[in-house]
Amino acid sequence: MKHLCGPDSGWVLRVPDKAKKAKFVGSYDGGWVAAIRGCELVLVNLFSLVTRVAGASGWTTQGCAGFHHKLFSDIAFCNGDLYALKLFHKEVIKFKISMKEDGTPMITAAYELSIQICDGPTRHDDHVPYYKYIVELQGKLLIAVRAWWLSNHEPFFKVFQLVNTETVEAYDQKWEEVTSLGNYVLFLGKVRSKAVQVPVGMERRGLERNHIYYSQITCPREKELPGDEVYSVTSDNGDRMYCKKDQIIGDGLERTGYYIMGWDNSAMWLDPPSL
Numbered sequence: 001m002k003h004l005c006g007p008d009s010g011w012v013l014r015v016p017d018k019a020k021k022a023k024f025v026g027s028y029d030g031g032w033v034a035a036i037r038g039c040e041l042v043l044v045n046l047f048s049l050v051t052r053v054a055g056a057s058g059w060t061t062q063g064c065a066g067f068h069h070k071l072f073s074d075i076a077f078c079n080g081d082l083y084a085l086k087l088f089h090k091e092v093i094k095f096k097i098s099m100k101e102d103g104t105p106m107i108t109a110a111y112e113l114s115i116q117i118c119d120g121p122t123r124h125d126d127h128v129p130y131y132k133y134i135v136e137l138q139g140k141l142l143i144a145v146r147a148w149w150l151s152n153h154e155p156f157f158k159v160f161q162l163v164n165t166e167t168v169e170a171y172d173q174k175w176e177e178v179t180s181l182g183n184y185v186l187f188l189g190k191v192r193s194k195a196v197q198v199p200v201g202m203e204r205r206g207l208e209r210n211h212i213y214y215s216q217i218t219c220p221r222e223k224e225l226p227g228d229e230v231y232s233v234t235s236d237n238g239d240r241m242y243c244k245k246d247q248i249i250g251d252g253l254e255r256t257g258y259y260i261m262g263w264d265n266s267a268m269w270l271d272p273p274s275l
Contacts, residue, residue, distance in 0.1 A: 033270060046270065074193065078136040082107070085134050085143075091115075092134070092143075092162075114172040115162065131216075133188045137161075137195040143175060144188050144212070156246055157188065157212050157255060179252035181210045188214040191268040212255040215267035230256075241267070 032045050071087040082095040096109040131146040141162040146155050160175035185207065187194050198209045225232055225242055232242035239261070246255035260267050 033268070074133050076134040076136050076141065076193070078141045079139055083134055083141055085132060090132075113162075115174060131157075131188070131190075131214075133193040135186060135188075135193045135195050137181070137184060137186075142178065142186075142195070144186060144193070144214075146214075150249070153247070153249070156249060157214060157253075158251075159186065159212070159253065181212075181253065183209045185209060185211045185213060187269040188212065189267060189269050190215070192270075194269060208254065210253060212253055213258065213269075214255065215258045215260065215269065217260045 035044055072084040072093075073087040074085045076083050080097065082097055084093045084095065085091075086093065092113045092115060093110055094113055095107045097105055098108050100106050131144075133144045135142050135144070142159055143162070144157045144159050146157045148155050149158055150156075159178040159181070161178050162173055163176045165171055165174050181195070184195050184197050187196065198207055225240070226244060229242040229244045232240060234240050241258060241260050244257050244259060246257060248254060258267060
């Protein structure tokens with residue numbers, strides 16, 4: 001059973017019947033999700049209940065030798081270009097996009113960016129996953145990295161933006177830490193990450209500016225709630241999710257996690273038409 005949950009417990013509602021048995025594989029602004037239903041790819045709006053069958057036309061590539069069959073952990077569009085974060089690596093690939101005469105997109109070039117590596121400290125005996133997501137914010141490419149940034153603190157997300165370096169440096173670009181998102185928030189997750197501007201009045205519904213909201217699965221052994229959660233949701237078949245705020249670090253950002261209990265489940269961020 002799928003549920004839609006928001007920054008406070010008042011946002012919990014059930015997914016419409018037509019989407020219950022579909023596998024969500026992506027989402028877009030305004031409440032749209034891409035879902036696999038049987039052997040069919042469909043687009044469903046979870047708020048208006050409009051359903052569309054995805055078309056057969058797709059993207060093509062030209063002049064991208066060396067990047068076919070590569071695996072990527074995340075992608076983001078920024079200033080008309082497509083960026084991809086390579087799976088199990090730290091490299092970022094930039095794809096140039098143009099349009100064919102029939103209006104379908106085509107990738108015409110791809111190259112690896114010369115970037116100073118952005119990595120956090122790790123522990124050799126630790127099994128905590130170190131997530132990395134890329135997202136566009138006001139024309140800037142950001143990367144959010146979860147790691148052991150402080151030795152006496154649980155892993156948490158730091159955010160960096162891609163900036164140009166001085167000409168005398170070894171790299172063309174580098175990741176520079178971001179300590180304020182202004183009136184924006186970041187939603188981070190394995191299926192979709194997005195920066196969203198918080199409209200006036202949305203604070204009353206639990207959405208806080210200058211905040212990171214992230215989804216994360218827990219280990220299969222976790223059966224009990226931590227006890228300090230903001231709220232929790234239990235589905236009809238017993239699956240559970242809980243919302244928990246991170247301890248304040250003092251770096252200018254605050255963080256809230258949505259924990260999906262067990263590795264058999266996952267979460268996807270979806271912003272409604274009014275956001």
